[in-house]
Every structure is written in structure tokens, then in C-alpha cells.
Amino acid sequence: MAPNLSRLLNALGLVAVDTVLVLAFVDQLWFRDLPCPLCILQRAGFVAAGFGLALNLILGPRPSHYGVMILGAVAGAVVSVRQILLHIVPGSGSYGNAILDLHLYSWALIAFSLIIIGSAIMLLFDRQFAATERDRLKVLPVSAVVLFVSLVVANVVSTLAICGVGLCPETPGGYLIFNDNLSLTLLGQPL
């Protein structure tokens, strides 16, 4: 596989991870489906896996970057499996909205599995790792990386808004940052 094709596939992979993170925000903001602690950790798993794709695009493809993807996806998959097992017994309830009959944590496990399989397939092609002069990044890779960084920063803000500076409540009832217990809403009130 030529380095240019490898770069294109990595860019498309990062666009796919960006799409997952954007859809998570659509579900949170449009459908008012607040993420639970495990949901937030699965988002972090997608970021950990996407990190390898970003490294491939910014610094050039390396086997270790695919290792980063695989290990990040495994970490996210562990969280997904835990959440699936919490609700696997019929009648034990579920968390959040279902899309096409599967809950988001089930979709997340499928996505993590695809990332692991995709990384393993990419590792089969050695020519992409040949030392060559790297071209400047084109529009698609740069856009994918910039969107990815923006989504990581957005997750910092969103998680702070939902959980504050401590651990998240198991079932978030709203944005903690707007609650009086963080005292932020009191700042604008007269003493």
C-alpha cells in the first residue's frame, strides 16, 4: 500500500471517529440524552483510538500508531462490554436512546471492534511504513485532525459541565455546572 493511500484511509478513519463523536453530541444536545459516566468513558475510548489515526496523519504512519489505535479501542470496548453486561438480563433496564434497536453502548462495541479489525488489516501492508519525504497535509487530513481536536476540547467542556470537577453522578439529572452546589450560578447574584 502506497503511503498516500495509507494517509487517505487514515483520514477517512478519523472522519468516521469524528462522526461518532459528533453523533454523541447530537444525542446529548438535540435529544437531551445526557451521557452516563460509562458513556463518557466510551467517548474517551474513541478519542484514545482516534489518537493513533491523528498520529498517522500528523507524523506519518508507523506500526506503533496502529498499536495506539488497537489499545485505545480495547480500553473503550472494555467499558462497552461492562455496560452491555449491566443491561444484558431481560428486565434489567437500559440507558439512553436506542438507534436501530441497539443502544449506543452496543453500537460502541461494534465500532471498537471495527477499529481493531481495521488497524490489524492496515498493519498487513508494510510499504506504507517506508521512509519517504512527507508531503504537506491535504485538506481532508487537516480537516479531520482539526475537527478531532475540536471535539476533544468540546468533550472537556461538556464533561466539566455535566460532572463538575469530581466523579460523575451515576445517573446525571442535568448539568451540574448550572446547579447551586457548584456555586457558579451564584456568581451573578447580589450577596
Add this chain to the structure above:
Amino acid sequence: MMSLPFVLFACGLGAAWTSRRVAALGFWVAGVLMLLVLFRMHATDVLNIAL
């Protein structure tokens, strides 16, 4: 605290953008470890399954 993995990954991406690969990988390792620690702190319920 829950936002720490994202903060570490963001720092790692910044390091990668400035071509500091080792620092980027260090931030990534710290982010994944933080993710696993937070997972351990949140996975407290006993699962109602028989394996």
C-alpha cells in the same frame, strides 16, 4: 476529574502537532491509564449474571 482523560489527550495532540512524538505518546498513555482508573472507580455494582 472525569474530563482529565480528554485534557491529557488534547495535550498529546498538541504535542504531536508540534512534532514531539514521545511527549504525545506519554500524554496518550497517561490518558488511557486515567480512563482505566475512572472506569475502576465507576464499575462498582455487582453484575447480575452467571458466567
